[in-house]
Amino acid sequence: MNLFSQLAAEPTHEELYPGACLMRGLALPQDGEFFAAVEEILGAAPLRQATTPSGLPMSVMVSDCGTAEAFRRRWDAHDPNAKQMWPPMPRALVDFAIRCAVRSGFAQFRPDTCHVNRYQAGAKLGLHQDRHEYDLDQPIVSISFGLECIFLLGGLERTDKTKRILLEHGDVIVWGGPSRMRFHGVQPLKPGHHPLTGPYRYNLTFRKVA
Ligand code: MD6
Numbered sequence: 001m002n003l004f005s006q007l008a009a010e011p012t013h014e015e016l017y018p019g020a021c022l023m024r025g026l027a028l029p030q031d032g033e034f035f036a037a038v039e040e041i042l043g044a045a046p047l048r049q050a051t052t053p054s055g056l057p058m059s060v061m062v063s064d065c066g067t068a069e070a071f072r073r074r075w076d077a078h079d080p081n082a083k084q085m086w087p088p089m090p091r092a093l094v095d096f097a098i099r100c101a102v103r104s105g106f107a108q109f110r111p112d113t114c115h116v117n118r119y120q121a122g123a124k125l126g127l128h129q130d131r132h133e134y135d136l137d138q139p140i141v142s143i144s145f146g147l148e149c150i151f152l153l154g155g156l157e158r159t160d161k162t163k164r165i166l167l168e169h170g171d172v173i174v175w176g177g178p179s180r181m182r183f184h185g186v187q188p189l190k191p192g193h194h195p196l197t198g199p200y201r202y203n204l205t206f207r208k209v210a
């Protein structure tokens, strides 16, 4: 059995820190179905260039889906550029994200949004905290497709030491509880080609925003 079929048969369950759980290969058995759902999201809400909170362009392309409440909370209702509503979250993906949370000890997870990041060679994400959600008792479920990356997971201060974690196609990270506010980021992506996603890495983060 090669590593791929081993993971598909038996995903891992690794505690990175209390409240932060890596499940390698958990999405592999349904990767085709799930990636088709990602393309459905992008068909309805085309990728746009991400910007920093101060308006500077970032190297990742992003899209979103989820509830109207979350949309209104995320975007200023008076912003003329934010008129278009998000498409709904694909059912297969939400159900999977909830199962991922349950496996990680967060049985109460009720996501209302899914944020999509698309990385190409060289794209990266600087160290940050996810702090814009209303209820920080809810965890975040993160699912990776396509090219691998090195994910950095640090502490509660930006300058804390980080763990370097290889995230590959089909890997899932769930974090919450005492790990909810850990700084994290993604190192510049190495070029490559993936049979399902081509020259890209996609990351989905499911959250409860509203
Ligand atoms: C990424 N992810 O993996 C970026 N945030 O592309 C995140 O920023 C992230 O993966 C919170 C929890 C899990 C994540």
Ligand code: FE
Pocket: 128, 129, 130, 184
């Ligand atoms: Fe994040």
